[in-house]
Amino acid sequence: MNFRTYFHVALIFFVFVSIATVLCRTxxxxxxxxxxxxxxxxxxxxxxxxxxxxxxxxxxxxxxxxxxxxxxxxxxxxxxxxxxxxxxxxxxxxxxxxxxxxxxxxxxxxxxxxxxxxxCVIKECLPLPPLHNGTVYGNTNHFGATKLVDCTTGFFEISNANLKPIKCSLSGNWSFITHCQECPVPGEVFKFPLSTSHEGFQIYTEKKTQQSASDMCTAQSANLIRIKSWWQIQYIRSISTTCIDTTDTEKIKFWTDGKEDNDGNWTYSNGENVPLDEIFWNKNGAVGTCLRLMYKLHGIQCDSKMHFICERD
CATH class of the missing domain: 3.50.4.10 (Hepatocyte Growth Factor)
Incomplete structure (x- = not known):
């Protein structure tokens, strides 16, 4: 056996033993x-x-x-x-x-x-906690995996009003954790899960002007809702698209507190400034001086009639 033949035999034997070793580990x-x-x-x-x-x-x-x-x-x-x-x-x-x-x-x-x-390396996200009153679609947890949430009729999804899928990020965390909350009954007081400083909110489906809606809230020791956080818009949007018949766009328009003064400043009735960040506002220009919410804030004519939301501080 010459050297070349010996080398080839030894190489084949080494490869065979290496493969066998790997396969025999488990x-x-x-x-x-x-x-x-x-x-x-x-x-x-x-x-x-x-x-x-x-x-x-x-x-x-x-x-x-x-x-x-x-x-x-x-x-x-x-x-x-x-x-x-x-x-x-x-x-x-x-x-x-x-x-x-x-x-x-x-x-x-x-x-x-x-x-x-x-x-030790992270390659998957932890399983999502059990979802009550809804269904999660998607059963893989690797990086980039996505899941969709479908709440049972009569419940709305409170963490992701934009209906985007939940995604497993490279950090090993889901983009958000969700749960389904029961739809509020019009006129019934309800609370948002992230709200710690409010007693509750009430949605009214009867249509009024902003001033009439404000007067009705005041008569109940409340005020028209003051949008201060993005999560408020998310929850209201989720309620609108899930709990209300969205084939009628008028049903997802709500009066909020807030007006534009003569100097072009938007303020609430308590003197606080209305947030002007782009995430709060409709990109189209205002067509009036009273504040309305439909997915985002927008200025419209004050004599328009629509639903409204009262807020109890």
Missing amino acids: TFQVSEYNKCPPQDSKFLTLVARSVEQCVEECMRRKSCEVVGYNRLLQLCKLHARTLSPAFVENNYILIRRGDIRGPECNCPEWSVCNAENGT
């Missing part, structure tokens, strides 16, 4: 055939993975409790702990954590062990 046995873990526990989907690679990915994550693997599509699904039962699904195998043997990950839950240097 061993497993199939827990159930033709069974798939429940969808509500899935947090990561990987494509074009062998079953060995899929099991390795599970072992790198302390949060992984069950592997669901589609042998036909080479589709790897990692699942967290759940009380929901597995269901019958052809071409799937189910492998529980207890049936896997290999190096354990010492990283905190919802972080991933780096196989090369043993460090």
Whole structure:
């Protein structure tokens, strides 16, 4: 055997041993055939993975409790702990954590062990807390993953009135946490979740001029709502688009407190300035001197009639 032949044989042997070593780091046995873990526990989907690679990915994550693997599509699904039962699904195998043997990950839950240097890295967001009175669509938690929220009829989504999807950011945090709140009954006092300095608000669907609406609020020891924070606009917008028939645009227009004086300054009746940041205001120019809210603030003619919102300080 000449040197070149010996070298080739040694190289092939080295590659074979290296591959065998990698594959033998983790061993497993199939827990159930033709069974798939429940969808509500899935947090990561990987494509074009062998079953060995899929099991390795599970072992790198302390949060992984069950592997669901589609042998036909080479589709790897990692699942967290759940009380929901597995269901019958052809071409799937189910492998529980207890049936896997290999190096354990010492990283905190919802972080991933780096196989090369043993460090812990964040690659997924934590599962969202359970959503009551609504449904979350989307069951992956990797960076860039998105979820949509659909509240049950009679409830509105209070964290994202623009109806944008929830997104998993590179920091390992969701763009926002949401929940569904019951729609307020017109005339009934309700509170916004982030409000700490107000007793409550009341939406009135009868139409009045701004002055008549203000007089009605005053008679109830209240005042027309004063928009001071962006979250107020978000909640009112969410209520308008979810709890009110939006086919009639008049139903989502509300009088607020606030007028423009002769010097062009917008102030509330208590002397405070109306916020003028772009996020509060409609880009189109004002057509009147009284303040109205329809998605954003806008100046219109004071003798217009529309719904209004009273605020109890």
